[in-house]
Structure formats: structure tokens, C-alpha cells
Amino acid sequence: MTAALARSLTERQDVGTERAFRAICLLAIALPLLLLVALFGGALIEAWPRLGWGFLTSYPSRSPELAGVLPALAGSAFLMVLTALMAIPLGLGAALYLEEYARPGWITSLVELNISNLAGVPSIIYGLLGLELFVRVLSLGRSLVAGAATLALLLLPMVIMASREALRTVPRSLREASWALGGDRWQTLRRVVLPMCLPGVLTGIILSLARAIGETAPLITIGALTYVAFVPDSLSSPFTALPIQIFNWVSRPQAGFHVDAAAGIVVLLLLMLLMNGTAIWLRKRLQRRIYW
Amino acid sequence: MKPIIALAVLGAGLAPATGCNEQSTLVRVDGSSTVFPITEAVAEEFQKTAQSVRVTVGISGTGGGFQKFCRGETDITDASRPIKPSEVEACRAGGVGYVEVPVAYDGIAIVTNPRNTWATSITVEELRRLWQPEAQGHVTRWSRVRPGWPDREIHLFGPGVDSGTYDYFTEAIVGKEHSSRGDYTSSEDDNVLVQGIASDELALGLFGLAYYEENRGRLKVLPVDDGEPDNGAGPIVPSAETVRNGTYQPLSRPLFIYVASRALERPEVSSFMRFYLEKSSSLVREVGYIPLPDRAYVLARERVDSRRTGSLFGGRGSQVGVSIEALLERAAEAPR
CATH class of the missing domain: 1.20.5 (Single alpha-helices involved in coiled-coils or other helix-helix interfaces)
Known part of the structure; x- marks a missing residue:
């Protein structure tokens, strides 16, 4: 009871x-x-x-009602494309090496520890590194490619960590099955491991890119500009980016510029939503192709 | 049309960069955020007349601007104070000769909350007592600034120590550039100071006159008395008029651009400079600053045309109570 x-x-x-x-x-x-x-x-x-088409297709101006974000939007978009082109092969390659090839030992552990630490370094430090390395030593100048390379460095630790997590989700039994069928390491990687981890890798990359698009400090450090009245047309072109344009408008005295800043924020947020949405869509699409 | 251009440009951007022939039609400007709106306005108008020339303007502060300028990385630098001795040295080391060109006046407004009923004006002496380094921890109540003002806390708001506004204010009030008390709310963004003062009855702060003009309803400006009757007796209210005629002293300051002598050899830079000085008096007003007297723009243009290098201020940094017109006249008459 x-x-x-x-x-x-x-x-x-x-x-x-x-x-x-x-x-x-x-x-x-x-x-x-x-x-x-x-x-x-x-x-x-x-x-x-x-908000309107005119805002997206106009250049900055001293009159708030005529000002637009075209150079900043184009600058941000090119930065993202170039950054992805640099960060993805390097990041994925490093992750593959660490997960699939590297022999466990103190060197590997040291490298792993450093990568996790790098992910926590403030972005302005990457800006200073980019200024010295890309702008001055490699004399790329205060250009689009120097900006993208700096952002790619900033993203690299995050891309490596996300890719490694994704690689680890592929069960060992599947690799063993591939080896049992006579597949060598390269074939196993290409036919089994990579297709299976791709959704996770892509999600990680796009999410870190979405973070990078809001970065201002490293770009200002390497010399991104504030007033640019043309769309960048080469890798060595001077450029500006959305967060810099927004920051400039926010700090102006006239109320009209504060409205422009708000509109710039909406554009930036929409761009981020678009990128995150793409990440989800890609993951769904790629996952459908995977059978256990 | 635009999306097609964007796509084409994307394609071009991904192709390897070919040569640097665009370098020759680029005018690179950087420097002070205070002067930025003027240069932006001039660049915007200039690009309408000279389509093949590209003008870029960055913001890295007056000091940061001089760093790049003296390394030869920019053609023109915006400055909210005259060049300092250390920067003169850096430019000499970098082999950069320059022409100093005043382009506008700016006033620094001393502002309180509109609910502040006691303060109706302030003297330079009181401002000095309030802002000097020794005031830290001592002058913390309104009654300490002027007997008769209430025994209540005073909350100070001011510019960040990296700004040209801070350099000028400390030179003009404390008497020593870059020296003041540190226990005040500081921000590089004047709108943050506006917000702070507008919501705090006990606040006193300072920032560019344009920010007061745009927020008149939420702020109260204090007339400033410099105790020298020969340039306007009693407290003077800051306005376009009093800044321009030199009676709002010592808190009126000139704004400058510095152009590299070597860059002036390039036709696009010299035509940009000519355009700058032609259009300044109307564009300066439009973006919220105060134009120099017309004669000063003519003299400044002669200075550029004759490539008179060096600083009107002898490379000693901020100086107070100077008439740009008189300085330019004197410099123009001086033997070269």
C-alpha cells in the first residue's frame, strides 16, 4: 500500500x-x-x-534620400564569393588531413589545439595580420582580394572544425565496408565519406560565411573604404562593404541617414537569411541522396 | 541592366587581375570622419563631371589618415586639426611633400539637457576647471563649477581620445593637447553622446555643432564666454555666423585636407583639388559645416596652384583662435 x-x-x-x-x-x-x-x-x-529597388542600385550620396548601397552590397557579395573560394578548399583539405590521414600523436594534438584556439581569436587581430601579410608583404594593396584573404583566414578555423565534426558523423562501419570491397583510401574518401559528410560541411561553411558578412573590424583594418562610387571590377579594386556603410550612416548627424542605416541593416539581415536559408536547402537536398 | 552588370563584374572579378592601369585614374582620399561628409559630397559631384576618374574616400581618423598619407598610400588626407610634429617627421621620412588646404569651419557646441534650468552660459575658465586632468574625482557636482549652481552630480559626455575633436578641445580649453580628465562618458559616435545628454538632466557634453543643429529639440546649447571682449563681449551662442566671424572663440576650428605634392602632378588630382575649392562654399553648408570666407577659398586655390608646401601652423598641431584668411594672406605674401 x-x-x-x-x-x-x-x-x-x-x-x-x-x-x-x-x-x-x-x-x-x-x-x-x-x-x-x-x-x-x-x-x-x-x-x-x-526600401526599394532604387536603394539597392544607387551609389552613396550626401543627400540621404538619394543614397544607396550598390557598391557596399556588391563589395559584400564579391567578398563572400572570394572568401568561400579560398576558405573551402583549404579548410576542407585541412580537416580531411587531420581526420583521415594524420597519425595521432603530439604534433597532431598540438595542431588541433591551435586550431581551436584560433577560432577564439578576436577578428581585429586577423585584420592586423591581413594588413601586414596581404596588404604590405604580398603587396596586394587595400584591395578586394586582400579583404577576402583576410576573411578567409578568419573563417578557416571554423570551417576546419565544422568539417571535422561532419567527417566524424560518417560511421566507421561504412569505411570498413568500402575497404572490404577493395576500395583504397582515396576511393573510400571520394565515394563514401565525402558525399555523406557534404551536407554537414556545407552547413558549417555557409553559417561561418554568414558570420563573416557582418565583420567590420578586420576590413577597416586592412583599409576597406567608406565612399566608393563604383562596383568593384577586378581583384585589385578598392572596395567597401555593407557593415562599413551602415556604420557610417549611423554616425551622421542628419536623421535621414539614420533611415538609410536602418534600410542597410534590413538588406544585410535579408542577405544573411538568404545564406542561412541556402544552407538549410542544400542540407535537405543532399541528405536525400544518402541511404544507409 | 544592373544585374547583368553585376554578373559581368562578378565574372571579371574572378578572372585574374590584369595590370594596374586603373591606378592612374584613381584619386585616393582617407582620414578624418569629421571631414568625410565634405569630401564625400565633393567626390559625388566631381564624379558627375569627370566620369573616367574614380574617387575613393576612407575613414581612418585624422591620425590614421596621416599614417597612410605619409607612407604614400593615399593622395589626399582629411584632417580635423593641423598636422602634428610627429606626423611632419613621418612625412619627411616617407618623402611625402604636401600642401595644406583649409576647407571649412566647424564649431564645438557645449550642450546640456533642456530640463537643466540653472546653466544659461559657461566661461572658458569654468570649462577648464571642469575638464582639466586635476578635476578628476574633485569637480563632480554642478556647484563646484559655479557657485550658485545646484549641489547635484554633474555627468560629463565627450569625444573619444582618438578624435581630432578631443585634440582641439583639450588644446583650446585645458591648454595642452590630449590632456583632460578621464572620468567621463566617451564615444567616437556623436549620436551616442546626443542620446546620453538628451536623457540625463544632469549631463553636460560637447560635440560638433552639426549634431546640435540636428537635435535642437532635445538639447540646450550653452553660450561660451572667453573673457576677451575684443572678439565679442559676454557669452556667445555658437552659430554659422559667430563661428565664421571669429566671435565664437575658442571653440571654432578649421577643417583641412592635405594633398601630396607628387599626387598634384597627376591631372585628375589637380582637377579634383580645383573642383574641391570651387564647390566647397555651397557643399560645406549642405552637409552641416560652415564655409570659410570666399576670399579664403581663392587664397587656398592659389596655394595649391603654386604648390606651397608645409603647414600654416608650423607643424605644431592644434592652435586656437586663428583666422584662416589672415594666415593664408600672410603665407601668400611671405617670400618662398
Whole structure:
């Protein structure tokens, strides 16, 4: 009798804990979502009068109602493409080496430790490195390619770590199956491991790119400009980027520029959403091709 | 049309860069964020007349701008104060000769919250007592600034120590460039200071006159008395008029651009400079600053045309209470 009572009491308690935990989790998801909606909504309402095709296709101007983000938007877009082209092969290559080829030992551990540490280095340090290495030593100048190379360095640790995580999700049994069928290491990598980890790798890369698009400090350090009235047309072209343009408008005295800044923020957020959306879409699409 | 251009450009961008022949039609400007709006406006107009020339303007602060300029990395640098001795030395080391060109005036406004009923003006002496390094931890109440003002806390707002505004203010008020108390709320973004002062009854702060003009409803400006009756007796309210005629002293300052002598040999740079000085008096007003007297622009243009290098201020940094017109006249008459 008493045993049955005790059991029912613990059960009731469990239900209570369960509910409380659920509420906490709900709060944890609701808070950031609310914050995002409030931020985006606020910017959208302020930006509404300026948002339009004209804003996307105009050059910066001293009159707030004529100013647009074309050079900054193009600069950011080219930066992302170039950064991805540099960071993906290097990052994926490094991850493959560490996961598939490197023999475990103190050197490998040291390299791994350093990569995790690099991921936590403030972005302005990468800017200083980029200024010295790319702008001055390699004399690339204050150009688009120097900016992209700096951002690629910044992303590299994150890309390597995300790719390694993805590589680890491929079960060992599948590699063994491939070897059992006579596949060598290269064939196993190309036919089994890479296709299976690709969704994870791509998601990691696109998410870190979405972070990089909001970076300002390293770009300003390597000499990204503020007023550029042309779309960059070569790797050595001077450039500006969205966050720099937004920052400039925010700090102007005239209220009209603050509206431009809000509109710039909306454009930047939409670009980020687009990139994150692409990540999700790619993952879904690639996952469909995988059978266990 | 635009998306097609964008695509074409993307293709071109990914192809290896070919040569640097665009270098010759590029005018590279960098420097002060205070002067940026003027240069941006001039560049915008200039590009309408000279389509083949590309003008780029960066913001790395007056000091950061001189660093790049003296390494020969830019053609023109924006400066919200005259060049300092250390920068004169850097330019000499880098082999960069330059022509100093004043382009506008800016006033520094001393501002309080509109709910502040007690303060109606302030003297330079009081400002010095309030902002000098020794004031830190001592002058923390309004009553310490002027007897008769309430015994309540005073909350100070001012520019970040890397700005030209800070350099000029400390030179003009404390008497020593780059020296002040440190216990105040500082921001490089004047809009942050505006917000802070507009929401704090006990605030006193300073920033560029344009930021006061745009926020008149939320702020109260204090007239400043420099105690020298010969340039306007009593407290003077800052305005375009009082800054220009030299009565709002000592908180009116000239803004400059410096152009490299070697860059001036390139036709696109010299025509940009000519355009700059022609259009300044109207464009400066449009972006919220105060134009120099017309005669000063003519003299400045002669200075550029005759390639008179060096600083009107003898390379000693900020100086207070100077008339740009008089300095230019004197420099033009001096034997070369």
C-alpha cells in the first residue's frame, strides 16, 4: 500500500519537473526569437520609406534620400564569393588531413589545439595580420582580394572544425565496408565519406560565411573604404562593404541617414537569411541522396 | 541592366587581375570622419563631371589618415586639426611633400539637457576647471563649477581620445593637447553622446555643432564666454555666423585636407583639388559645416596652384583662435 503511494507520488513529481523543464526550454527559444523579431521589425519599420529597388542600385550620396548601397552590397557579395573560394578548399583539405590521414600523436594534438584556439581569436587581430601579410608583404594593396584573404583566414578555423565534426558523423562501419570491397583510401574518401559528410560541411561553411558578412573590424583594418562610387571590377579594386556603410550612416548627424542605416541593416539581415536559408536547402537536398 | 552588370563584374572579378592601369585614374582620399561628409559630397559631384576618374574616400581618423598619407598610400588626407610634429617627421621620412588646404569651419557646441534650468552660459575658465586632468574625482557636482549652481552630480559626455575633436578641445580649453580628465562618458559616435545628454538632466557634453543643429529639440546649447571682449563681449551662442566671424572663440576650428605634392602632378588630382575649392562654399553648408570666407577659398586655390608646401601652423598641431584668411594672406605674401 505505502509502496504504491510512494510510486505514484514520484510519478506526479516527474510530471511536474517535466512540465517545468519544458517551459524553460520554450522560454529559451522564445526569448532569442522575440529579440530577433523586435530588432528586425524595428529596423524594418524605420527603413520602410527607403526600401526599394532604387536603394539597392544607387551609389552613396550626401543627400540621404538619394543614397544607396550598390557598391557596399556588391563589395559584400564579391567578398563572400572570394572568401568561400579560398576558405573551402583549404579548410576542407585541412580537416580531411587531420581526420583521415594524420597519425595521432603530439604534433597532431598540438595542431588541433591551435586550431581551436584560433577560432577564439578576436577578428581585429586577423585584420592586423591581413594588413601586414596581404596588404604590405604580398603587396596586394587595400584591395578586394586582400579583404577576402583576410576573411578567409578568419573563417578557416571554423570551417576546419565544422568539417571535422561532419567527417566524424560518417560511421566507421561504412569505411570498413568500402575497404572490404577493395576500395583504397582515396576511393573510400571520394565515394563514401565525402558525399555523406557534404551536407554537414556545407552547413558549417555557409553559417561561418554568414558570420563573416557582418565583420567590420578586420576590413577597416586592412583599409576597406567608406565612399566608393563604383562596383568593384577586378581583384585589385578598392572596395567597401555593407557593415562599413551602415556604420557610417549611423554616425551622421542628419536623421535621414539614420533611415538609410536602418534600410542597410534590413538588406544585410535579408542577405544573411538568404545564406542561412541556402544552407538549410542544400542540407535537405543532399541528405536525400544518402541511404544507409 | 544592373544585374547583368553585376554578373559581368562578378565574372571579371574572378578572372585574374590584369595590370594596374586603373591606378592612374584613381584619386585616393582617407582620414578624418569629421571631414568625410565634405569630401564625400565633393567626390559625388566631381564624379558627375569627370566620369573616367574614380574617387575613393576612407575613414581612418585624422591620425590614421596621416599614417597612410605619409607612407604614400593615399593622395589626399582629411584632417580635423593641423598636422602634428610627429606626423611632419613621418612625412619627411616617407618623402611625402604636401600642401595644406583649409576647407571649412566647424564649431564645438557645449550642450546640456533642456530640463537643466540653472546653466544659461559657461566661461572658458569654468570649462577648464571642469575638464582639466586635476578635476578628476574633485569637480563632480554642478556647484563646484559655479557657485550658485545646484549641489547635484554633474555627468560629463565627450569625444573619444582618438578624435581630432578631443585634440582641439583639450588644446583650446585645458591648454595642452590630449590632456583632460578621464572620468567621463566617451564615444567616437556623436549620436551616442546626443542620446546620453538628451536623457540625463544632469549631463553636460560637447560635440560638433552639426549634431546640435540636428537635435535642437532635445538639447540646450550653452553660450561660451572667453573673457576677451575684443572678439565679442559676454557669452556667445555658437552659430554659422559667430563661428565664421571669429566671435565664437575658442571653440571654432578649421577643417583641412592635405594633398601630396607628387599626387598634384597627376591631372585628375589637380582637377579634383580645383573642383574641391570651387564647390566647397555651397557643399560645406549642405552637409552641416560652415564655409570659410570666399576670399579664403581663392587664397587656398592659389596655394595649391603654386604648390606651397608645409603647414600654416608650423607643424605644431592644434592652435586656437586663428583666422584662416589672415594666415593664408600672410603665407601668400611671405617670400618662398
